[in-house]
Structure formats: structure tokens, C-alpha cells
Amino acid sequence: KGECLYTIAKKYGISVRTLKRLNHLRSNIIRPGQRLLVRRIPIRVFFKDEKYFNSSDYIIHIVKKGETLYELSLKYHVPIKILKKFNHLTSNLLIPGDRLKIPVNNKSKKQQTIKSNGQLVKKFEINLGEEEQEELKEKFIKVASLYKYFRYKYGGNGYGYLDCSMFVRLVYQRFGIDLPRTAREQFRVGKFVPKDKLLPGDLVFFITRGYYPSHVGIYIGDNKFMHFSSSKKGLTISSLNSKYFRKRYIGAKRVLNNELLKYFKKFLNNSKIKSVENQENNSKTPS
Incomplete structure (x- = not known):
């Protein structure tokens, strides 16, 4: 109570304009108890599969018109975050003609074989009841x-x-x-x-x-x-x-x-099995 944007900004060494931008504020009015973001702290994230990718072992991919990081991630079996890290990308936007380094996954020799577009399409064939x-x-x-x-x-x-x-x-x-x-x-x-x-x-x-x-x-x-x-x-x-x-x-x-759907179906099947088991156990409970 009694604080204002100016005193908060001064306390944390930032400008009022920055404080308003961080919190999407349109005016200088704040309420007691309101939570405000004063700075963004960068966090170092360790990728689980990072140890399987060698920065010196990679191939070069020339970006074609219409290609996305998501498609390249599926095609080469490399997580998007690792593709971005290896190529120092700050966004998912690709420009035709860009040369991307595609790290080789040393965990599996299958990585040496790149799937064709036809095989890639099969990934999206879904059969759900x-x-x-x-x-x-x-x-x-x-x-x-x-x-x-x-x-x-x-x-x-x-x-x-x-x-x-x-x-x-x-x-x-x-x-x-x-x-x-x-x-x-x-x-x-x-x-x-x-x-x-x-x-x-x-x-x-x-x-x-x-x-x-x-x-x-x-x-x-x-x-x-x-x-x-x-x-x-x-x-x-x-x-x-x-x-x-x-x-x-x-x-x-x-x-x-x-x-992804395989995991979803497995989750559904496990849920149904547990539901049936619970019903059977309840039916055995003496009244």
C-alpha cells in the first residue's frame, strides 16, 4: 500500500515504461496486492537428449520455400529446441536459402537414413474410434x-x-x-x-x-x-x-x-482397465 510505479521502478533499477510493458499496463494505476513482473531472468535449460548430439557431427540442409522447423524436426528426428540451439535461432522463422546445421543423433544409426516426404505423411495417418x-x-x-x-x-x-x-x-x-x-x-x-x-x-x-x-x-x-x-x-x-x-x-x-496418439491411446486403455478393476472391487465389497 502506498507504492506507485515510479517507486517500484526506481527500487528495481528499471524505467516506468519498461515496468508497464512487462505487465501490459495501460495506465499508472496499481492496486495493493497486485503482482507485478519486474524483470525476466534467463534460465539455462538442459535438454535430455543433448548428450546424443555432437556439435562437430552434422549435415547441412538448405531451407526450401514453405519448410518449417517443425517439419525438419520430424524429418531428421532432432528436437526443435536443439535445432534452434545449434543454429543460434531466436525464433521459428526460416528463410528459403538458409543453411541449417542438422546435428546427427549418435544414439541411433537409423538417423543416417532420412525419411522421404511420403514416409513423413504417414506420421499423420490417424485411426480413432x-x-x-x-x-x-x-x-x-x-x-x-x-x-x-x-x-x-x-x-x-x-x-x-x-x-x-x-x-x-x-x-x-x-x-x-x-x-x-x-x-x-x-x-x-x-x-x-x-x-x-x-x-x-x-x-x-x-x-x-x-x-x-x-x-x-x-x-x-x-x-x-x-x-x-x-x-x-x-x-x-x-x-x-x-x-x-x-x-x-x-x-x-x-x-x-x-x-503422440500411441501415448494417448495407451493412456485411455490404462484408464479403462483401472476403471473396470475399481468396478469389480466395488462389486465384491459386502453390503
Whole structure:
């Protein structure tokens, strides 16, 4: 109580402007008990598989138009974070013609064989029953609900504010998949999916301005999708059949792959087994 932005900024050796930017503040008014971020501390992260990659053992990949770090990560079996570290990249944006160092994974000799595009597509062939689709839908909705109190802000990267593509990126990070930052970049990732073959988790794209993908959401079934909406000021569920989105829909991409779905199915099967065991144990309990 009694503190103001000026005294807090002076205490931590930063400017009032920096303090407001870190906390997305539009005015100088603060309330007692309000939590403020005063600085970002860089954290050294040790990658679990880092010891298997030798900085002196690598191949050179020339970036082609439309390629993304996500696709190269799948193609060469190298985590995106390690690709970025080896090439001193600060973002996921790639420029055609760039020369990327692809470290060789010494853990497996299979790394010497690079999969073709046809083999890469097989990673996205998913076969789910109705019950599994419903479970997957519930999982995505549960993760998305973590951001239900966030507000929409174009370019929002957190701290209470998100835009459509950052919301999608954060949700997928919970599934262990690192997507590019913008809707335009995300549209280049994964495999195209026909509208009548959509599964929960597929990304749906729209042109709401300009001549490129400018809005993205996550499909959840029944022709509905979750997204961060500027008009609704946050997280909402809309229909692909609505007049607005039907007119602006340009396609869908699948970024969930079989490797991830195997873990998901295994989790479902284990849950069902435990549920059956509990029911059997309860039935044996004397009344």
C-alpha cells in the first residue's frame, strides 16, 4: 500500500515504461496486492537428449520455400529446441536459402537414413474410434480451459493476453508439440485434411484480413472449433457452418501424429482397465 510505479521502478533499477510493458499496463494505476513482473531472468535449460548430439557431427540442409522447423524436426528426428540451439535461432522463422546445421543423433544409426516426404505423411495417418475422438476432444477442451480468463489482444504472448495463434501454440505445447508463432506460419505445418475428415485437435484456418491465413482455431468435433476471438474478447467456441466462418474458411491441417496418439491411446486403455478393476472391487465389497 502506498507504492506507485515510479517507486517500484526506481527500487528495481528499471524505467516506468519498461515496468508497464512487462505487465501490459495501460495506465499508472496499481492496486495493493497486485503482482507485478519486474524483470525476466534467463534460465539455462538442459535438454535430455543433448548428450546424443555432437556439435562437430552434422549435415547441412538448405531451407526450401514453405519448410518449417517443425517439419525438419520430424524429418531428421532432432528436437526443435536443439535445432534452434545449434543454429543460434531466436525464433521459428526460416528463410528459403538458409543453411541449417542438422546435428546427427549418435544414439541411433537409423538417423543416417532420412525419411522421404511420403514416409513423413504417414506420421499423420490417424485411426480413432468415436469414443477415442470424444476423449481427445475432452482433453483439448480441458487444456484450453486453462486460458479461459485470458483476454484477447493482437500479438498477446501471455501475462493475461493472447491472440488466436498464441493460444493454439500454448495448447499444443501442453501436448509436447512446438508450433510456429503466427497463423500464417502454422498453416505451413502438418498435413492438409478435408473438411469431412476433421478430427478433434486439427487446426482450422481462415482469412479474416489480407490474402493469407490470419486466423486459426482448434477443431473439437460437430463442426465446432475453439479459438481466441477479437470480437468475443477471448476464448470462445464457434461453428464452421456460421455465415462468417464458412465464407472465410480456407482449410485445415493435422499436426497430431501417430507417435503422440500411441501415448494417448495407451493412456485411455490404462484408464479403462483401472476403471473396470475399481468396478469389480466395488462389486465384491459386502453390503
